[in-house]
Amino acid sequence: MVALESTIILRAKQGDRQAFSELVELYKDKLFNAAYRMVGNRAEAEDIVQETFFRAYKNLSHYDASRKFSTWVYRIATNLSIDSLRKRRGELSFDAEKDSGAMDEGSDLYGIVPSSELGPEDVMLHNEASEEIQRAIERLPLLYRAVVVLKYMHDMPLGEIAQILNVPVSTVKTRLHRAREALRKHLSLRSIF
Amino acid sequence: MACGENDHDLHLFLDEELDETGRNQVREHLAECVDCRNHVRHIRTVETAVSRADWLEVSEDFTSRLMIRLEKDFPRRRLLSWRKYTIPAAVAVVLLGFVAGTWLSVPSQAVVLGKTTQADSVVIKGGEVVIPRNTTIKGHLTVENAIVRVYGRVNGDVTALNGKILMASGGDITGKKQEVNGALQWIAYYAKRFWNAIVHLF
Numbered sequence: 403m404v405a406l407e408s409t410i411i412l413r414a415k416q417g418d419r420q421a422f423s424e425l426v427e428l429y430k431d432k433l434f435n436a437a438y439r440m441v442g443n444r445a446e447a448e449d450i451v452q453e454t455f456f457r458a459y460k461n462l463s464h465y466d467a468s469r470k471f472s473t474w475v476y477r478i479a480t481n482l483s484i485d486s487l488r489k490r491r492g493e494l495s496f497d498a499e500k501d502s503g504a505m506d507e508g509s510d511l512y513g514i515v516p517s518s519e520l521g522p523e524d525v526m527l528h529n530e531a532s533e534e535i536q537r538a539i540e541r542l543p544l545l546y547r548a549v550v551v552l553k554y555m556h557d558m559p560l561g562e563i564a565q566i567l568n569v570p571v572s573t574v575k576t577r578l579h580r581a582r583e584a585l586r587k588h589l590s591l592r593s594i595f
Numbered sequence: 596m597a598c599g600e601n602d603h604d605l606h607l608f609l610d611e612e613l614d615e616t617g618r619n620q621v622r623e624h625l626a627e628c629v630d631c632r633n634h635v636r637h638i639r640t641v642e643t644a645v646s647r648a649d650w651l652e653v654s655e656d657f658t659s660r661l662m663i664r665l666e667k668d669f670p671r672r673r674l675l676s677w678r679k680y681t682i683p684a685a686v687a688v689v690l691l692g693f694v695a696g697t698w699l700s701v702p703s704q705a706v707v708l709g710k711t712t713q714a715d716s717v718v719i720k721g722g723e724v725v726i727p728r729n730t731t732i733k734g735h736l737t738v739e740n741a742i743v744r745v746y747g748r749v750n751g752d753v754t755a756l757n758g759k760i761l762m763a764s765g766g767d768i769t770g771k772k773q774e775v776n777g778a779l780q781w782i783a784y785y786a787k788r789f790w791n792a793i794v795h796l797f
Contacts, residue, residue, distance in 0.1 A: 419671070423658055423661075423662055426657075430657055430658065431651070431652050434651060434653045435651055439648070448654065448657065451653065452664070455661050456661070456664065456668075459665055459669070531644065535644055535648050554642060554648075555646060555648055575606075575610070578610075579602075579603070579606040582606065582609075582638050582642070585641045586637050589644065
């Protein structure tokens with residue numbers, strides 16, 4: 403798979419547009435999910451991923467093939483997502499601590515986390531839970547959000563997350579710890595244990 | 596280990612980044628502290644919940660829309676780029692100049708060229724070059740803009756540029772007989788001569 407991908411990348415770098423469209427197929431959903439979890443809006447996320455591939459195509463000659471292609475495109479997509487959120491910043495508050503009242507009372511992790519034996523009604527709960535999780539992520543401060551999305555939804559090692567966000571691994575760890583605490587507060591467990 | 600101060604250790608414990616001693620300290624603490632135990636469980640549950648979030652897919656026309664945009668903003672060069680064709684183009688220009696040059700430099704009246712030892716013995720008369728009966732020309736003979744009438748003998752090649760070679764009975768050419776007419780033949784003729792000249796250099 404890795405060898406195949408590097409061949410496609412090489413062909414794309416040589417101007418093979420068919421090869422580039424194969425790269426798009428490989429990464430479009432991954433990047434879309436990452437962007438969607440960060441910006442919380444399908445249309446906006448799709449625009450971000452379109453722009454990501456557009457820029458990737460434009461700058462393909464500058465891409466250093468000795469580094470991971472995934473890191474490179476995730477980095478473009480993450481930066482575009484963060485830019486997009488910063489533009490909105492004036493309109494909405496992204497401070498996790500400010501408006502934490504409403505959700506703490508309404509959410510219940512029993513519904514959010516399906517048990518290993520799922521009944522039909524649990525699936526319903528799971529769908530609702532998915533939205534709750536999305537809202538909780540959207541309440542995280544901007545810089546924590548990317549770490550949570552890449553770590554938990556994309557199973558990325560912290561080292562790669564550090565490269566994508568262009569920060570030291572220690573910073574990624576600190577953000578992850580704080581993000582977990584923030585999520586814990588937003589997704590409260592009432593009467594568990 | 597005191598509660599409230601050990602959040603950092605708890606997170607290191609969760610990320611499996613503590614050494615054996617550290618891990619045991621946290622485990623001992625968790626065994627006796629229900630708050631911290633709940634704290635850890637709560638975070639684990641949150642992690643699981645987040646990692647199970649739905650996986651979405653882009654709309655179906657995503658790739659085609661992108662490719663259309665790329666086609667528009669980066670049109671593929673269908674015209675041949677100059678760089679690739681510089682050398683053939685240069686060759687074509689030189690050849691054209693060469694042909695035009697020889698064409699223009701060709702005198703319009705009959706001319707006898709060539710390394711004959713008896714160039715005087717041929718007769719130039721109007722549009723004709725005549726090699727009289729009982730005359731032998733030693734060496735190659737090249738004639739431009741004329742009909743060559745061979746009554747005598749040529750011990751060598753006869754070439755007629757923009758002309759014709761007519762053999763009379765009794766006339767004889769020991770070498771090659773060649774008529775060169777039209778631009779393509781001119782190019783071929785000069786190329787061959789040029790090539791022969793190079794070959795002869797070595």
